[in-house]
Amino acid sequence: MSREPLVFEAEPEVAVTCPFSGDVGPTMAEPFHLNTPLLESATMSRRVGTTVYLKMENSQPSGSFKIRGIGHLCGQLAKQSRGIVCSSGGNAGMAAAYVAKKMDLAATIVVPSSTPPLVIHRLLDQGAVVKTVGKVWDDADAEALRLAAKENLTYVPPFDHPLLWQGHASLISEVASSLGPAVKPGGVVLSVGGGGLLCGVVQGLKVVGWTDVPVVAVETVGADCFNAAVKAGRIVTLDDITSEAKCLGAKTVCQKAFEYSQGDSEVTIISELVTDQQALQAVETFLDEERVLVEMACGAALAAVYSGLIGRLQDQGRLPNSLAPLLVIVCGGSSIDMNQLKYLKEKLQT
Numbered sequence: 001m002s003r004e005p006l007v008f009e010a011e012p013e014v015a016v017t018c019p020f021s022g023d024v025g026p027t028m029a030e031p032f033h034l035n036t037p038l039l040e041s042a043t044m045s046r047r048v049g050t051t052v053y054l055k056m057e058n059s060q061p062s063g064s065f066k067i068r069g070i071g072h073l074c075g076q077l078a079k080q081s082r083g084i085v086c087s088s089g090g091n092a093g094m095a096a097a098y099v100a101k102k103m104d105l106a107a108t109i110v111v112p113s114s115t116p117p118l119v120i121h122r123l124l125d126q127g128a129v130v131k132t133v134g135k136v137w138d139d140a141d142a143e144a145l146r147l148a149a150k151e152n153l154t155y156v157p158p159f160d161h162p163l164l165w166q167g168h169a170s171l172i173s174e175v176a177s178s179l180g181p182a183v184k185p186g187g188v189v190l191s192v193g194g195g196g197l198l199c200g201v202v203q204g205l206k207v208v209g210w211t212d213v214p215v216v217a218v219e220t221v222g223a224d225c226f227n228a229a230v231k232a233g234r235i236v237t238l239d240d241i242t243s244e245a246k247c248l249g250a251k252t253v254c255q256k257a258f259e260y261s262q263g264d265s266e267v268t269i270i271s272e273l274v275t276d277q278q279a280l281q282a283v284e285t286f287l288d289e290e291r292v293l294v295e296m297a298c299g300a301a302l303a304a305v306y307s308g309l310i311g312r313l314q315d316q317g318r319l320p321n322s323l324a325p326l327l328v329i330v331c332g333g334s335s336i337d338m339n340q341l342k343y344l345k346e347k348l349q350t
């Protein structure tokens with residue numbers, strides 16, 4: 001298709017137009033991300049029958065864990081940059097726009113048309129230029145790579161880069177120091193899109209010596225490139241993204257995540273799917289019980305608890321019956337507000 005991409009520009013007073021303004025913003029000693037709270041959930045603990053700890057990545061400055069990896073990558077690669085360009089389902093873009101603003105760099109975020117307007121407005125609020133290209137993230141990514149080459153910008157990938165994984169790994173080190181040496185989780189539950197969070201968590205588990213802690217890697221049906229690869233025993237590319245959890249919507253999982261699933265790390269990875277309805281119901285239950293609103297990409301991980309998936313894995317002997325505390329990564333996400341929640345509820349008839 002040769003249709004011109006839609007380009008949204010921020011209001012002049014918030015536009016970032018000064019890519020050469022020198023050495024500003026946090027240094028590596030001063031990361032962009034926060035040490036997020038680790039909360040114990042009474043209601044989730046009751047459901048699972050063991051203590052459930054929530055790592056509240058929704059409270060990061062850009063609304064998700066993405067800032068860990070993207071802050072680290074930009075700190076390493078973008079200091080002398082002419083500006084950055086990031087392809088995103090939304091949240092990597094939010095992190096990139098936030099970090100670029102702090103570093104006084106121009107940011108262009110390329111998103112697919114499935115990204116809701118509320119995210120585009122939030123990106124504009126961060127001073128980014130936003131381009132809408134194609135139907136799914138993979139289309140937006142091709143455009144971001146093209147722009148990076150043409151305009152000599154630093155390309156910021158949303159999930160497939162060793163510096164991203166290294167940045168995300170800090171999440172597990174924080175959990176280890178919050179829990180102290182006497183407590184080790186019995187499992188980690190997280191969502192998988194392109195597999196960057198998974199790679200970071202596996203590496204974090206290695207750093208703190210928790211390689212015997214299994215990871216439950218959850219996707220929604222229709223955004224299940226990791227599960228498809230695990231089942232096929234090789235990387236596969238999905239025909240389309242049919243799930244409403246658009247921020248999990250990469251058609252192909254990153255190579256490293258696939259290698260980890262094939263025993264290339266000592267960590268056991270259990271790949272599981274939930275339906276869109278289960279992910280959305282999890283978003284609602286989490287809002288009711290924990291008073292926190294997250295998007296469906298995060299609801300996928302929460303659904304592992306609310307839909308009884310953890311119990312089923314115990315029944316199947318894939319997780320132990322007497323489970324040590326369960327760590328759930330509340331990855332967060334900006335793709336949600338009350339209108340979007342209402343829209344999703346109508347669409348998915350929950």
Ligand code: PLV
Pocket residue numbers: 064066087088089090091092093137158159191192193194195196197198246247248249250295297298331332333334
């Ligand atoms: N979202 C990426 C990739 O989208 C993005 O561009 O924002 N939870 C949330 C809230 C997310 O936004 C994402 C990824 C994930 C989980 C999964 O992380 P990943 O991609 O590292 O597995 C297409």
